[in-house]
Structure formats: structure tokens, C-alpha cells
Amino acid sequence: xxxxxxxxxxxxxxxxxxxxxxxxxxxxxxxxxxxxxxxxxxxxxxxxxxxxxxxxxxxxxxxxxxxxxxxxxxxxxxxxxxxxxxxxxxxxxxxxxxxxxxxxxxxxxxxxxxxxxxxxxxxxxxxxxxxxxxxxxxxxxxxxxxxxxxxxxxxxxxxxxxxxxxxxxxxxxxxxxxxxxxxxxxxxxxxxxxxxxxxxxxxxxxxxxxxxxxxxxxxxxxxxxxxxxxxxxxxxxxxxxxxxxxxxxxxxxxx
Numbered sequence: 203x204x205x206x207x208x209x210x211x212x213x214x215x216x217x218x219x220x221x222x223x224x225x226x227x228x229x230x231x232x233x234x235x236x237x238x239x240x241x242x243x244x245x246x247x248x249x250x251x252x253x254x255x256x257x258x259x260x261x262x263x264x265x266x267x268x269x270x271x272x273x274x275x276x277x278x279x280x281x282x283x284x285x286x287x288x289x290x291x292x293x294x295x296x297x298x299x300x301x302x303x304x305x306x307x308x309x310x311x312x313x314x315x316x317x318x319x320x321x322x323x324x325x326x327x328x329x330x331x332x333x334x335x336x337x338x339x340x341x342x343x344x345x346x347x348x349x350x351x352x353x354x355x356x357x358x359x360x361x362x363x364x365x366x367x368x369x370x371x372x373x374x375x376x377x378x379x380x381x382x383x384x385x386x387x388x389x390x391x392x393x394x395x396x397x398x399x400x401x402x403x404x405x406x407x408x409x410x411x412x413x414x415x416x417x418x419x420x421x422x423x424x425x426x427x428x429x430x431x432x433x434x435x436x437x438x439x440x441x442x443x444x445x446x447x448x449x450x451x452x453x454x455x456x457x
Contacts, residue, residue, distance in 0.1 A: 209237050216239070220327065221296030224250060226396060243265070244267065279327075289341070294344070344388060351447070352369070387435045387443055389431060389435070391423070394424070
């Protein structure tokens with residue numbers, strides 16, 4: 203059953219989303235397209251984005267590139283502006299995992315790559331988009347943290363550090379620009395069934411079963427559930443929420 207709420211305010215709004223070719227990012231892109239928004243997607247994978255382009259030839263466009271490359275980010279923002287105009291809603295969603303590795307098993311190369319993707323890309327992309335939002339005195343910036351941004355055990359050392367950094371990014375960004383028309387919030391998902399954690403479901407899916415058993419609601423969530431929260435946070439109904447980070451974790455952080 204489709205429980206998505208319709209928000210008429212998104213008609214012709216421009217939404218820029220990273221990590222849009224799979225998982226939560228793809229669900230977010232689809233959710234805003236269903237609300238008649240213009241969606242510009244950024245990802246290193248092209249095939250899922252080509253399919254969306256076929257379904258929404260006018261309201262969807264995309265850029266294939268690496269969020270760790272500043273030139274790719276600036277080119278994508280420029281292409282979005284050419285296609286749709288200035289960005290109204292920025293979704294910093296892209297992220298990678300670290301296989302739950304502890305400190306002594308985390309190589310510096312992995313650590314650097316994780317922070318490039320999970321932290322620096324948010325910083326660099328937001329720097330590119332924010333000036334135009336400030337000129338309009340209006341804009342929404344939503345960034346993806348994780349339960350690993352609040353507690354240990356949601357990832358390995360590098361992932362947990364990166365998601366704690368995003369919590370700080372969200373809060374400081376909100377404080378700095380709240381009085382200039384910019385709404386900043388974030389989301390902290392728990393066990394969401396996406397391609398990023400497909401390994402948990404391999405074989406008999408013992409790891410997936412264990413995670414579900416340890417989650418108070420006893421199940422994994424679907425990406426669409428996070429996308430629906432995104433729709434609310436980006437709406438006028440949530441305009442008084444500033445620097446809030448909404449946990450979508452089935453009660454995991456209650457423990």
C-alpha cells in the first residue's frame with residue numbers, strides 16, 4: 203500500500219540528490235518526482251538513472267561522476283542550473299560503509315576514502331549550492347547521518363567517525379544560517395534494506411535476521427520509509443525544525 207503523502211508545494215521545485223542510483227537516494231529521487239518536482243541526480247552509476255530518465259524525460263536529469271572530484275561536483279551543479287534553474291532542496295545522501303572494521307584493521311586508504319565520500323563531499327557540494335540559496339533567502343539542506351552518528355556499533359571505526367562528523371556538520375550549518383532563510387536538518391537511519399548492505403542478506407541471511415531481532419520493531423526498513431521522512435522534512439510543515447536529526451531506526455537507539 204502506498205502511504206506517501208502528497209505535497210503540492212514541490213511542484214516545479216528543484217531537488218539535487220547525491221547517491222541517487224540506489225538505495226535511499228534512489229527512493230528519494232522517485233519520491234520527489236512523484237510530487238511533480240524537478241530532480242537532478244548525481245551518482246557514479248548510470249544505468250538506474252537512465253531508467254528514471256526514460257520514465258521522467260522532462261522532470262529528471264542526472265550527472266555521472268565522483269563526489270570526491272571537485273570538478274565533477276561543480277559541473278553537476280552547473281548542469282542542474284542549466285536544466286532546471288537554481289537548487290531549492292539539496293539532499294546530501296551519498297555514503298559508503300567500512301565492513302564494521304575496528305581501528306587496528308582500518309587501513310589509512312579506506313579511512314581517507316570514507317571521509318572523502320561521507321564527509322568532504324557534503325562540505326564541498328553544500329559550499330557550491332549555499333550561495334544561491336542565500337541570495338534567494340530560501341533553501342533546504344538535508345544531510346544523511348546514521349545511528350552510527352550517535353552510538354557505536356552501527357559501523358566500524360571510520361564509518362562511525364564519519365557519521366558523527368555529519369551530525370556536527372548539520373548542527374553547525376543550521377546554527378550559522380538559520381536566520382538567513384536556510385532550513386537544515388538531517389536523518390539518521392538504522393537498518394535499511396539497500397544494496398549497500400546486501401551482504402547481510404546473503405545465504406540464509408543470518409546477519410539480517412540478527413539485526414532484525416536486535417531492533418525493537420523486529421524488522422528492517424525499506425528505503426521508501428526514509429524517503430517519506432525526507433518529503434516531510436523538506437516541506438513547509440517542518441519549517442520550524444532547525445538542526446534536527448530524525449532517527450529512523452525502529453527503536454534501535456532506545457537501547
